[in-house]
Amino acid sequence: MEGTILKTEDFNAWFGSTQVLKNLNISIAKHKITAIMGPSGCGKSTFIRCINRMHELNQNATTTGKIYLDGQNIYEQNPTILRRHIGMVFQNPNPFNTMSIYQNVIAGYTLNGYKLNRAERDVVVEESLENAALWDEVKDNLHKKGTFLSGGQQQRLCIARSLAMKPEILLLDEPTSALDPISTAKIEELLFGLKQSYTIIIVTHNIQQAARISDFSAFFYLGEVSEWDETKTIFTNPKNIQTQNYITGRFG
């Protein structure tokens, strides 16, 4: 596939003796949205947590195989440095509750000790909030605590915080499952705009969401990639019976 940014090669992941990912071989296209679907416990979250090496922070978590980012095996890199290039947004909004909105956006720089002068900081904050479609709503309250925002705004703040680091890939772990439909629509619209400059991998339980926003979809079942293809193909002409059953709502 042309324009591949991320590629896994015989990738396996375990929690203790339970294998959660089995022999993954999948490629992620650059500047596209890839949706990861599948029933609970099929390894969707584990997969994206392996991409930024958060999986290994759990006790007894192990992996084998390779994941290439721009041709480099990420399991041969320093995990903390790697995470600066791969942004992640979690299921529940988690802005830093001791910091203001402004400080939250710039947190990736301040906490990592990158020195920026005031003007540079202002630019990063405004750009990131603009990109996260939050600037207009918060520009007058930049120095208020981030936790005063609504759930949907908090989630966009978290997206802005990740975007501020200019990541190569943005991982989203069910980012809208804790939000109402209006906030969800806003975030979907935002993701659509972001794929011009970012590669997005989104885990979702919501089949319609995957159909609406993604260019590619992967269907995970029991730790294996049961099918992955262009979203159009997956939804109109699935090759696999499990995929068909899942997207038509017969199980999952």
Added chain:
Amino acid sequence: MKERLRYRNARNLVFKFFVIVFTLISVVPLVLLILYIFKQGISVINWNFFTSLPKPVGEIGGGIFNALVGSLLIILVATMMAVPFGVTTGMYFSENSRNWVYKLAHLSVDVLQGIPSIVIGIIIYLWLVKPFGKFSAFSGSVALSFMMLPSIIKSTEETLKLVPHALKEASLSLGVPYYKTMLRVVMPAGISGILNGVILGVARVAGETAPLLFTAFGNPFLSLNIFKPMASLPLIIFNYAISPYDEWHRLAWGASFILVSMVLILNILTKLTEKRWKVQF
């Protein structure tokens, strides 16, 4: 049916009655105790009482300046020693609650909390006073810092365990190293609880006499050298109270009043820090 209902209501009433009476029985003496200390102590309090040194037997007046300074200094040094160790231990406990080191250390902290203060005094006497051949305020501080540790460790552990895991993940996913995540994200989120533990620890040791008997020893003069014997409020109360002189008894009441006020203020402070520093999750 109605009979049964009446019987239940009666039982409820009896229960309520006992709850209220027992509460009163335990609270009233406490309030009386504090009032009595205030009544006995307040008449002794004047400017002179704070600023002058104890006088020899027979002379009227004299104050507790040396004991006040000594107490503050001993507690300050004890806090400075206990906080870094206590907070880091609490952090370790909150992060690793499954391995055998945790189980052993946690048990030790529980036991430490229950060790009589006089035993700690004796141990520090054997470890620090006897080998160096002299009593010192520093050894008193060490004894008190041991007594503060459990409160600091436990409150740090409990508070940090309450900090949402999601916050830590947010920081780690930005590529922030583990130590910075702990120091700049997790710790600030739990700062109110940690401060609380420190202040309660100070309040707990402020009135401790026994560990100081064998260590700081006491000193009738003003001393600022922490490697020499030093006076402190609990010690001066002890010495004055067991003396046969009325004037000294009065001074003991005054010192008790100061000590109780200090503990009261510290407790009010904990309430304030809770309000001021509490972080909403």
